[in-house]
Amino acid sequence: MEYQEAKxxxxxxxxxxxxxxxxxxxxxxIHALLLISTKPxxxxxIMEELQMSRGNVNMNVRAxxxxxxxxxxxxxxxxxxxxxxxxxxxALARQVSKERRRREIExxxxxxxxxxxxxxxxxxxxxxxxxxxxxxxxxxxxxxxIDKFVKSDQNWFFQLLMKL
Numbered sequence: 001m002e003y004q005e006a007k008x009x010x011x012x013x014x015x016x017x018x019x020x021x022x023x024x025x026x027x028x029x030i031h032a033l034l035l036i037s038t039k040p041x042x043x044x045x046i047m048e049e050l051q052m053s054r055g056n057v058n059m060n061v062r063a064x065x066x067x068x069x070x071x072x073x074x075x076x077x078x079x080x081x082x083x084x085x086x087x088x089x090x091a092l093a094r095q096v097s098k099e100r101r102r103r104e105i106e107x108x109x110x111x112x113x114x115x116x117x118x119x120x121x122x123x124x125x126x127x128x129x130x131x132x133x134x135x136x137x138x139x140x141x142x143x144x145x146i147d148k149f150v151k152s153d154q155n156w157f158f159q160l161l162m163k164l
Contacts, residue, residue, distance in 0.1 A: 007036065010036065011029050011033055011036075013032075014035075015028045016028075024063070026052060026060050026156070027064060028132060030050065030060050031070065032111065033046060034046075034070055034083055034084060037085075041082060041084075042080045042082050043061065043083075044115075045079060046061070061083055064083075067096070067099050068093055069085060069086065069095055070083050070085050071083070071085075094149065094150050095136065097149055097150055100146075103150060104141070109136060109139050109143060112132050112135055113136060114131075116132060
C-alpha cells in the first residue's frame with residue numbers, strides 16, 4: 001500500500017472511530033492528520049489536505065484544543081497559527097478519559113444524586129429510586145476507575161490488565 005493511500009485510510013478510519021464514540025467525524029479526521037504529521041500544520045494546510053472549509057477546520061481545531069489534545073503554536077516571522085497533536089498515545093488516552101469523565105460521568109452522577117431525593121412513596125417511586133441508585137453506584141465505580149487510570153502511569157495500568 002502506498003503512503004498516501006495508507007494515510008487516507010488511517011484518517012478515514014480515525015474519523016469513523018471518532019463518530020462511533022460520539023465525536024464529530026471532521027474533528028477526529030483533523031486529529032488523525034495532526035497525529036501523523038511530522039510538523040505543525042496551519043489551518044490552510046489542514047483545509048487543503050482534508051478538503052474541508054475554513055469554518056469547519058477552525059471550529060474543530062478549537063474543539064480539539066478545548067479537549068486538550070491539540071495545541072496551537074506560533075512560528076517566528078509567520079502570522080499564521082499552527083497546530084500540533086501530542087504523539088504520546090498514553091497521554092492522549094488519559095486526556096480523553098479525563099475530559100469524558102468531566103463532560104459525561106460527573107454530570108450524570110450529579111443528576112442521579114439529585115433525583116435520589118424524590119419525595120413520596122409507592123411502587124413507581126421505589127422502582128425509580130432503586131434503578132437510579134444502582135445507576136449512580138455504577139457511575140461512581142466507573143468514575144473511580146477512570147480517576148485511577150488518569151492518575152496512573154503506563155506500567156501500572158498494563159500490569160493491572162495482565163492480571164485480569
